Amino acid sequence: MKRLRGWWLLAGVLIALPLLFPNNYYVTVVGAAAALHAILAVGLNLLMGYAGQISLGHAAFFGLGAYSSAILTTRYGWNPWPALGVGLVLTGLVAYGIARPVLRLKGHYLAMATLGFGIIIHILLVQTGDLTGGPDGIGEIPPLSLFGWTVDTDERWYAVLAAVLLLVVLLALNLMDSRPGRALRALHGAEIAAGLMGIDTAAAKTAVFVLAALSAGLAGSLFAHQQAFVSPDSFNFFVSIELVTMVVLGGIASTWGAILGAVILTLLPELLVVFEDYEVLIFGAILMLIMIFLPQGLAGGLRELWARRPTHDGALPPGPPASLAPPGPPAPGSGSPPRDKAAGTAPRDRAIGSVPRDQATGTAPRDLASSSPSVSQDAA
Amino acid sequence: MAEPLLEVRGLRGRYGPVEVLHGLDLEVAAGELVALVGANGAGKTTLLHLLSGLLRPSGGSIRFAGQDLGRLPPHRIVAAGLCQVPEGRQVFAPLSVADNLRLGGYAQRHDPAWLAAQEARIYELFPILAERRHQLAGTLSGGQQQMLALGRALLGRPRLLLLDEPSMGLAPLLVAEIFRVVGELNRQGVTILLVEQNARAALGIAHRGYVLETGRVVLAAPAATLLADTGIQRAYLGY
Numbered sequence A: 001m002k003r004l005r006g007w008w009l010l011a012g013v014l015i016a017l018p019l020l021f022p023n024n025y026y027v028t029v030v031g032a033a034a035a036l037h038a039i040l041a042v043g044l045n046l047l048m049g050y051a052g053q054i055s056l057g058h059a060a061f062f063g064l065g066a067y068s069s070a071i072l073t074t075r076y077g078w079n080p081w082p083a084l085g086v087g088l089v090l091t092g093l094v095a096y097g098i099a100r101p102v103l104r105l106k107g108h109y110l111a112m113a114t115l116g117f118g119i120i121i122h123i124l125l126v127q128t129g130d131l132t133g134g135p136d137g138i139g140e141i142p143p144l145s146l147f148g149w150t151v152d153t154d155e156r157w158y159a160v161l162a163a164v165l166l167l168v169v170l171l172a173l174n175l176m177d178s179r180p181g182r183a184l185r186a187l188h189g190a191e192i193a194a195g196l197m198g199i200d201t202a203a204a205k206t207a208v209f210v211l212a213a214l215s216a217g218l219a220g221s222l223f224a225h226q227q228a229f230v231s232p233d234s235f236n237f238f239v240s241i242e243l244v245t246m247v248v249l250g251g252i253a254s255t256w257g258a259i260l261g262a263v264i265l266t267l268l269p270e271l272l273v274v275f276e277d278y279e280v281l282i283f284g285a286i287l288m289l290i291m292i293f294l295p296q297g298l299a300g301g302l303r304e305l306w307a308r309r310p311t312h313d314g315a316l317p318p319g320p321p322a323s324l325a326p327p328g329p330p331a332p333g334s335g336s337p338p339r340d341k342a343a344g345t346a347p348r349d350r351a352i353g354s355v356p357r358d359q360a361t362g363t364a365p366r367d368l369a370s371s372s373p374s375v376s377q378d379a380a
Numbered sequence B: 001m002a003e004p005l006l007e008v009r010g011l012r013g014r015y016g017p018v019e020v021l022h023g024l025d026l027e028v029a030a031g032e033l034v035a036l037v038g039a040n041g042a043g044k045t046t047l048l049h050l051l052s053g054l055l056r057p058s059g060g061s062i063r064f065a066g067q068d069l070g071r072l073p074p075h076r077i078v079a080a081g082l083c084q085v086p087e088g089r090q091v092f093a094p095l096s097v098a099d100n101l102r103l104g105g106y107a108q109r110h111d112p113a114w115l116a117a118q119e120a121r122i123y124e125l126f127p128i129l130a131e132r133r134h135q136l137a138g139t140l141s142g143g144q145q146q147m148l149a150l151g152r153a154l155l156g157r158p159r160l161l162l163l164d165e166p167s168m169g170l171a172p173l174l175v176a177e178i179f180r181v182v183g184e185l186n187r188q189g190v191t192i193l194l195v196e197q198n199a200r201a202a203l204g205i206a207h208r209g210y211v212l213e214t215g216r217v218v219l220a221a222p223a224a225t226l227l228a229d230t231g232i233q234r235a236y237l238g239y
Helices: A002-020 A025-050 A058-074 A080-103 A107-127 A154-176 A179-187 A191-196 A201-227 A237-250 A255-293 A297-308 A350-362 A365-371 B044-051 B074-079 B097-104 B112-125 B127-131 B142-154 B172-187 B199-205 B223-228 B230-237
Strands: B006-015 B018-028 B033-037 B059-064 B082-085 B160-164 B192-196 B208-213 B216-222
Touching: A002 A025, A002 A154, A025 A058, A025 A154, A025 A179, A025 A201, A025 A237, A025 A255, A058 A080, A058 A107, A058 A201, A058 A237, A080 A107, A080 A201, A107 A237, A154 A179, A154 A201, A154 A255, A179 A191, A179 A201, A179 B097, A191 A201, A191 B074, A237 A255, A237 A297, A255 A297, B006 B044, B018 B033, B018 B044, B018 B059, B018 B216, B033 B172, B033 B199, B044 B082, B044 B160, B044 B192, B074 B082, B082 B142, B097 B112, B097 B142, B112 B127, B112 B142, B127 B142, B142 B160, B142 B172, B172 B192, B172 B199, B192 B199, B199 B208, B199 B223, B208 B223, B216 B223, B223 B230
Parallel strands: B033 B192, B033 B208, B082 B160, B160 B192
Antiparallel strands: B006 B018, B006 B059, B208 B216
């Protein structure tokens, strides 16, 4: 199907990489970290990019999943799979519980409330030492195993995380092309009008919030088993900001953008290591330049460049399917009538874009590194 | 006379401490086109917010098709058949024309056959929408957006269609076109409550009219009577 062209492409790339570059650190270790971040970013993009609701506390759900798995498998000796299931249920319940009151808020207030939630969870992880090990975290988390196949090498983790990413992307693409997906996109910037269409806006926002939290919880459980160690710092405020940065940098309201953002924010610090002390500086500068010159993010910017490329007859090339990549403003020459007042009321990235874009430049890339397996993982 | 489709009795509405509607009575019978006219600040949009559940009434009652609407949330009211074209059109700018229309039929999913037929009818009624079905709604002109908003509301299978200032911000020629379409829809059997500042145009196509002034209905009469009476014109219609 046309709509899933991009998905097959992604699957092809994910499979080809380890075959083309066997035993390559950038594929198995950095690639696995990027896949994990992409799972988180694609989930968060459902909430932020499509439904237009910002969350600055998404790392909390990542942490809830990770700690559920860590605590149940180490302290209570559970098998990792039921632990993962319980982690998902817990994450979902917590998300559901806070969604209704928090999602009544909009814009900056919603940002503040989710930020507060993220900080509360982080403090809980630090303070409930008997259960969570406090600041020292929990170690010796057993590996996952599938029908006797133990996931204990970098290559195997790459395979598992890539497979889960493909699953999450498939779900996201199908959701956005469905009736509930349309309802979510309608919510974005026109909540009152969405209500007047008969959409139960509160229920729709709650559902997508829970869905985004569940994907983060799943990523958290996998992360705990992959690292064999969790500590509160992997789920602090900066991680939430990084996730928002991935979504915005890649191009908000695009699943592919979220993946692109996750890959770049994982890979860039690795590549910039050669600059040593200046690494953080250069990283920040690159983020700033991307947002200045490609304000719609990488996916949107690349799409626009593609649309502007010269063609033989001057006609516009067919763009990618709308479900995958909602285009930005009309390309020149598309003959669209002038925008009027109402047309200008809902540019896709206005309300949300402003917050994370400012934050993006202030993100400390070190925290990305410390939360990503590439640095903290022992040589497996 | 049978019970009217919409029956509003003693309706009061307030924003915080400020009461905007001070006990309003209004009714619309099935098949009618009723115009509600009044100047800025008379309470027209407040009334529509109350009718569509965006604002809770602070007093009085709203009965629609024998059901009390006073405490229902917006999506339930739409499901009951009271659909609104909001002020300023409010099309979903980043979505395509086709997706906007599909969202209009959000509450009608249980009847895909009706939806498909109605969608075809809308494209027939507004050929420009068919031409631009894959274009983003935000790139349409004001008049086209108004047509899209109308079509979107019609896909909600309205038993009563509420129109909030459909002429707002449109060129005179387009206004005439929109009112022509609204009149035509009514002749095809759609019951309409038309809220307008453009009193002459609205009363020109309506059966009956209400004149709203500072939160009260000050006049209710057949549209032709309101249009003809020069005293009324000078006092309330501003010309």
